[in-house]
Structures are given as structure tokens and as C-alpha cells.
Amino acid sequence: QQPVQSPQAVILREGEDAVINCSSSKALYSVHWYRQKHGEAPVFLMILLKGGEQKGHDKISASFNEKKQQSSLYLTASQLSYSGTYFCGTETDSWGKLQFGAGTQVVVTP
Amino acid sequence: DGGITQSPKYLFRKEGQNVTLSCEQNLNHDAMYWYRQDPGQGLRLIYYSQIVNDFQKGDIAEGYSVSREKKESFPLTVTSAQKNPTAFYLCASNNFSRTDTEAFFGQGTRLTVV
Numbered sequence: 025q026q027p028v029q030s031p032q033a034v035i036l037r038e039g040e041d042a043v044i045n046c047s048s049s050k051a052l053y054s055v056h057w058y059r060q061k062h063g064e065a066p067v068f069l070m071i072l073l074k075g076g077e078q079k080g081h082d083k084i085s086a087s088f089n090e091k092k093q094q095s096s097l098y099l100t101a102s103q104l105s106y107s108g109t110y111f112c113g114t115e116t117d118s119w120g121k122l123q124f125g126a127g128t129q130v131v132v133t134p
Numbered sequence: 135d136g137g138i139t140q141s142p143k144y145l146f147r148k149e150g151q152n153v154t155l156s157c158e159q160n161l162n163h164d165a166m167y168w169y170r171q172d173p174g175q176g177l178r179l180i181y182y183s184q185i186v187n188d189f190q191k192g193d194i195a196e197g198y199s200v201s202r203e204k205k206e207s208f209p210l211t212v213t214s215a216q217k218n219p220t221a222f223y224l225c226a227s228n229n230f231s232r233t234d235t236e237a238f239f240g241q242g243t244r245l246t247v248v
Contacts, residue, residue, distance in 0.1 A: 026176070026193070054235060065224060065239035066177070111176060115235065121184075122167060122228065122237055123193075126176035 025049060027114045029125035036102045036132045044097040044128045046112030055088050055095040056113035056122065059106075066111060069097075099130065107132045136161045140225050140240035146248050147212070147219065155210045155243045157225035164229055166208035167237070170194060171222040180223075183208055212245065220247050 027048045034042050046055060054073045058066035072088035072095060083100040099106055109127040138159040147153045157166065165184050169177040179192030183202040197216025202208055208227075212219045222244050228237040 026178075029176075056235075056237065058237075065241050068236045068238070071236060113177075113237065121165075121179075121182055121190075122226070122235075123179055124169070124177040 026123050027112055027125040029112055029128050031128060032126070033129040033131070036099070036130065038104060038132060038134055039101050042099045042102065042130065044099070044110050044130075046095045046097070046114070046125055048093045048114050050093065050116050052090070052093050052114050053117050054115045055086075057086055057095075057097050058111045058113065059108045060111065060127070061108045102132045104132050104134065106130060138225060138227055138238050138240040140243050142243060143241065145243055145245045147245060148248060150214045152211055152213050153245065155212070155223055155225075155245070157208045157210065157240055159206055159227045159238070161227060161238060162205070163227035163238070164205075165227060166202070167226045168192075168198070168200065168208070168210045169224045169226065171224060177224065180210065219245055221245060
């Protein structure tokens with residue numbers, strides 16, 4: 025079953041922050057986050073494993089609440105390069121079956 | 135350089151024809167996947183394979199077929215039974231390591247029915 029992402033889209037000005045949420049009705053083993061630019065392949069951002077960890081990559085970070093089966097991606101002090109569609113991918117076990125949400129389109133304007 | 139290669143980049147199909155999309159990886163990954171992406175939509179899982187000679191249906195397998203005869207190859211056939219095949223198709227691969235299941239994607243194949 026595909027995870028549910030929200031919001032569907034967000035428009036930011038450079039320097040503003042945003043949060044993208046990803047939730048699942050099933051117990052999760054891991055959550056992945058990817059960013060896709062128009063017409064290109066998705067690019068890996070980070071993985072969070074069950075255990076409720078938080079990770080960061082430059083000014084993009086994420087958390088994973090294992091009890092709620094939810095993950096959030098935080099875009100801090102957004103840059104123009106952050107524009108794109110963000111997807112969360114979830115695995116319910118260690119066998120690596122990866123399913124993606126519908127995506128969140130992020131537009132960062134000058 | 136290690137990576138995952140899809141071909142062709144663009145493909146045109148006539149109504150009623152079968153077409154095969156190629157996906158090859160040299161990352162020594164166990165698992166391979168096929169996803170379909172429609173405009174403005176997410177990635178929907180068509181088929182996936184965790185080991186050679188085995189594969190499982192995803193959420194939208196009807197009208198598609200796959201094979202996994204070699205670890206590095208996972209071709210997808212779009213059959214004439216797939217009524218609306220025009221889409222962007224992405225192949226991905228990853229491993230089962232507990233700490234390293236990052237998925238790598240190919241550059242995609244854009245299929246258009248003419």
C-alpha cells in the first residue's frame with residue numbers, strides 16, 4: 025500500500041521553511057526520501073530506519089516517528105535548487121520492496 | 135562507473151504491439167523494480183524482483199510482464215493488454231543490507247502510443 029504524502033504542493037520564497045509529511049497505515053521498516061527534477065530520475069536524499077532517528081543533509085533533514093508510522097522532511101532556509109517533487113518511499117520489511125507516495129511539488133521562488 | 139541504465143530513452147508504440155523496455159545495473163544489487171509515472175503523479179509499482187528467477191506483482195501489474203534471468207537485468211514488456219501504456223517508466227535497484235537500501239534509478243523511458 026502506498027504511503028500518503030501531504031501537502032500536494034507548496035510554494036516558498038527563498039529562505040523560507042517547509043515541512044512535508046509522509047504517513048503509512050502499515051508498520052514501517054524504513055522511510056526513504058527522494059527529490060525529482062522535471063523529466064529526470066529521482067535522486068536519493070536520505071534513509072531513516074525504524075528506531076525513530078533523525079537525519080540531516082545540508083539544510084534538509086527528516087525525522088521518523090515509528091509509533092505513528094510517520095516521517096517528516098524539513099526544508100530549512102530554502103534555496104532555489106530545492107525546487108522539485110519530493111517523494112517518500114517506504115519499506116515494511118527488510119526485503120526492500122519500496123513503494124512511493126504521490127509526491128509533493130515544491131516551488132522555491134526568488 | 136556503477137549505475138543503472140535504461141533504454142531506449144524514448145519509445146513509440148503502435149496500438150496492439152508489445153514493446154520491451156531494457157534495464158541493466160552493474161551495482162550488484164539484489165532487488166530491481168519497475169515503476170510507472172503519469173504526469174503530476176507519483177511512482178506506482180508495477181513489478182519487483184528480489185532474486186534471480188523470481189519476481190512479484192506490484193500494484194499495477196496488469197498488462198505488463200517481466201523476467202529476471204540474470205541479476206543485472208530486469209526487462210519490462212508492455213503488452214497489448216495494457217490499455218493506457220503512455221507514461222514515463224522508471225527502473226530502480228537496491229540491496230537488502232540493513233543500513234544501505236538506497237535505491238538507484240535509471241534515467242527512465244518515455245513510452246508513447248501512436
